[in-house]
Amino acid sequence: MALFQKAPATEEDYARCKPLDIPPDQVLEMTEDEWYEKIYRGEDVPQLTIRAVLMGSVLGFFLAWTNLYVGLMTGWALGVAITACILSFTIWNGFLKIGIAKTPMSILENNCMQSTASSAGYSTGGTMVSAVTALLMLSATEENPLGVHLPLWVLVTWTICLAALGVVLAIPMKRNMINQERLRFPTGTAAAVTLQSLYSHGQEAVLKARALLVSGFVAMLLPIFRDIPMRKVVLESGETVKEPLISASSSIFNWMPAVGRDRQTGELFNMAAWDFKLSHNLMMIAAGALVGLRITLSMVIGALLLAYWIGPMALEAEWTNPRGEVVYAATTAGTAWKDIGVWIGAPILVASGLLAFLMQWKTIARSFSTFRGGSSPMDERMTKVEVPTSWFVWGLLLSGAGTVILCQYSFSIPWYYGSLAVLLTFVLSLVACRATGESDITPVGAMGKLMQLTYGALIPQNATANLMTAGITSGAAGSSADLLNDLKSGYLLGANPRRQFVAQALGILAGTLATVIGFRVLIPDLSVLMGFGEDGRYPAPSAVQWKAVADVFRNGIDSLHPMAQTGIWLGLAAGAVMVLAETWLPKFRKWLPSATGLGLGFIIPAEYPISMFIGALLAWLLAKASEKHNERYTVAIASGLIAGESIMAVIIAAIFT
Secondary structure, eight states: OOSSOOOOOSHHHHHTTSOOSSOHHHHTTOOHHHHHHHTOOTTTSOOSOHHHHHHHHHHHHHHHHHHHHHHHHHSOOOOOHHHHHHHHHHHHHHHHHHTSOSSOOOHHHHHHHHHHHHHHHHSSSHHIIIIIHHHHHHTOOSSOTTOOOOOHHHHHHHHHHHHHHHHHHTHHHHIIIIIISOOOOHHHHHHHHHHHHHHHOHHHHHHHHHHHHHHHHHHHHHHHHHHSOOEEEEOTTSOEEEEOSSOSEEOOOTTSOOOOBOTTTOOBOOGGGGTOOEEOOHHHHHHHHHHOHHHHHHHHHHHHHIIIIIHHHHHHOEEEOTTSOEEESOSSGGGHIIIIIHHHHHHHHHHHHHHHHHTOHHHHHHHGGGGSSOSOOOOHHHHHHSOOHHHHHHHHHHHHHHHHHHHHHHSOOOHHHHHHHHHHHHHHHHHHHHHHHHHSOOOHHHHHHHHHHHHHHHSTTOHHHHHHHHHHHHHHHHHHHHHHHHHHHHHHHTOOHHHHHHHHHHHHHHHHHHHHHHHHHHOSSGGGBTTTOTTOOBOOHHHHHHHHHHHHHHHOGGGSOHHHHHHHHHHHHHHHHHHHHHHHOGGGGGGSOOHHHHHHHHHSOTHHHHHHHHHHHHHHHHHHHOHHHHHHHHHHHHHHHHHHHHHHHHHHHHHHO
């Protein structure tokens, strides 16, 4: 069977490619045999075409920048499949109108396109904003406070190996989880529904596309005025400098009473000193609209606790360290989030993530049923459709070997520990993918923390091993879950999984190129990270968490300020209690604080939780006013704002850095 296909050449060809009349919701309930008889169209309808892969690669390239930017700002990664579907549909229709394209892209071509785009835009950047950034932080010394980047060839090969490893590990899970158990994989299902609606309801598609494009254009204007030096300003010294037309934030919360005094001057802090500002950042508002009110409100609560309780105490907490130096738990109000907040927030995230994961013991147990006997043997029909086992074997050997070799020669991790990391990654990816299928939550953070704890015990003083082995697991698990979400979308639309797998694998190349370029452009050195330089603009919360865990194992807990040590235990207890409360009181869950939100509120500057809360509140108000308008516009507008600002921010950084 030839993998690549010819695109529809005439209107008659395209007419045979139109969507089925059976909606994805009905396909969800079909058995594998029913699916093959009624839904499967992979032999007749073009899907893996050159134009689909090219479109997905181009969109994925730019969407990878958005996730890199979002990850450095919030620590989260946002799915790009639905955004890619809407953009591709809109762009291709534009090509048709101006005569560049002769026939529309079929629904299965667009499905393959979103696989390539999702692979490029989502699967390649996770380890960059966590393990790689944390490693850069650890490389800082007194002689070189700006840190040392990994060589470009290491970044490129590392990203490719982890993404490829994750894609390969999904192969043996696909048939069991998608065809036979029929796990929902909500994001994949939503992508299929979106594609079906785009091709079935023209006016709805036009409205969503228009909202996405207009919001994206508006968001692209903001970084131009906020980040490009245009306005001449004369300083008190008489020196003339250029500054942006608008500032990065506004101090509009100084009317609120503040707590704490500057140790040097004795003056009372205002709320701006505690980072309570209005950030001029539409991307964070949009991210809040997608995340929701409960998590963002919990983030604000965490920031308030830091500003009114924990932070002022830390400013007064004096201690003589083992070197005989008198230090405080927090240096000043503006650094309290990284001085003491991280030692409370990170443990909350670790405890809540791991405990929530372990409490899904039934899910964990079911994960391993994939490899037990009892399922029907793959017949000849499905053998021709599914990804061959030989691809899994060779892919695992190549990507696994590449990962182990890089561990040995680039990170000084012995080959046997690298091999163990790959083996454990296979097990943990299996569990993470099932969690994604059942809940739409991929616990890559928890998986990474498990690896950090494992290698903290195996090689306690090796912070590099601690970070990079965790990076293997989180990177591969995220890539596996992303592929299964995309394969779920294809399954509901009748696609050929083998061709979709190829489309997903091809997206790794564009994603790696975009992620590595974007990372080096946005992070030329540590001066752009908050807490490391005056120009720090990226909080990088994921990297801060990972570095904190690695530091504990590297230096020993006794090297920490006693208040930080107490904060670790309080954070662990708080995270566990919040997860248990959600489990035991499910009816009251929406009224309980989110452990994820509370933890993040401690470890990033308060201006970002405030912006995200504003976005979540606006989305909630729209939903209350009109659920129809909320479903139509919220995701489209938020996606446009995130994509527009992120892409322009990377372009500006490339030109002016």
